[in-house]
Amino acid sequence: MYKPFLEYLEKELFSRFDLSSKPIPAGLEANVSNRGKNQATIQSWCYECPQLRKIRYTYIDAGASAQVFNSVIYPSYYYDIPLLGIDLLSFGKSKILIVLDFQPLFQEESYLEKYIEPMRPLREKYNDLAQKLEMKFYDANQYFSKYLLFAKTDAETVKTTFFEAYQEYINLYWEMLDKAEILDRTExxxxxxxxxxxxxxxxxxxxxxxxxxxxxxxxEWSEKFLYEFLFEDAVPLAVPNATR
Known part of the structure; x- marks a missing residue:
């Protein structure tokens, strides 16, 4: 379901940037599972360029059971712009969730005005894709913008309206990156x-x-995937010893 989204992002990246492959730890770039109703495959890609220090994206294909496309783009440390976050999930025909956002690194008003307010026209254009859904695992006021797209929807809307929104949000992100000032102070x-x-x-x-x-x-594989690839700068939480 989400292969066109992966292909569009990939085409944009390779046409705009001088990409180099960024190594993925051995054994984490792909895997196959026969545990579920349908065979599931997972494959990941990772690149870097002078403007973007880490570009990662992952696709899970479990046929009708699950289709997942996830990507986070981390700008170079010389830019203070938000991260680009994409999370598209489908579990059968009736459970489809899309999340697309410029994820702010800071919540200061001046920062949000500079980098988040430019999203407003697109958010207003695609307001039907900005439902007030509960975030069960995250604080909506941390690393999310008020103009994110976050919706439960259907396959037809994903292929049409949301695909248009996706392209426009990504193009706006490139514009923001082009205009970003290079930081030169160590602090x-x-x-x-x-x-x-x-x-x-x-x-x-x-x-x-x-x-x-x-x-x-x-x-075991999932913990490695989470901490050694997806969020490689994170440290696994210590698990206390079980007490009798």
Whole structure:
């Protein structure tokens, strides 16, 4: 269902940037599971370029049971712009969820005015894709913008209206990147490094997809995938010893 979204992003990336492959830890770039009703495959890609220090995207294909496309794009530490986050999930025909956002590193008003307010016209254009759904695992006021697209929808809307919105949001992100000023003060760069690491830790600690990965590919593989690839700057939470 989401292959056109992957292909569009890939085409944009390769046409706009001088990409180099970024190594994925051995054994994590792909996997196959026969645990579910349908065979499930997972495949990931990772690239980098001067403007974007980490571009990762993953596709899970379990036939009619599950289709998932997830991507996060991390700008270079020399830019303070938000991350681009994409999470598209389908579990059968009736459970389809889309999330698309410029994920802010900071919540200061001046930062939001500079990087989030430009999203407003697109959000207003696609307001039907911005439902007021509960975020069960995340704080909506941390690493999410008020103009994100977040909706339960149907396959036809995904293929039409949302695909249009997806392309426009991504093009707006490229425009923002083109206009971004390069940071040259050490303290500013260190602030971005810390903010991106904090994002990884926050996300890894709360990511509900870890349960999905475990159900298909086992707990050990899923933990490695989460902490060594998806959110490689996060540190696994310490598990206290069981007491009798």
């Amino acid at each position: 500013d760069i260190q602030k971005i490094i810390k903010a991106q690491k904090d994002y990884d830790q926050y996300s890894a600690d709360r990511d509900p997809a870890s349960g999905l990965f475990s159900s298909y590919f086992g707990h």
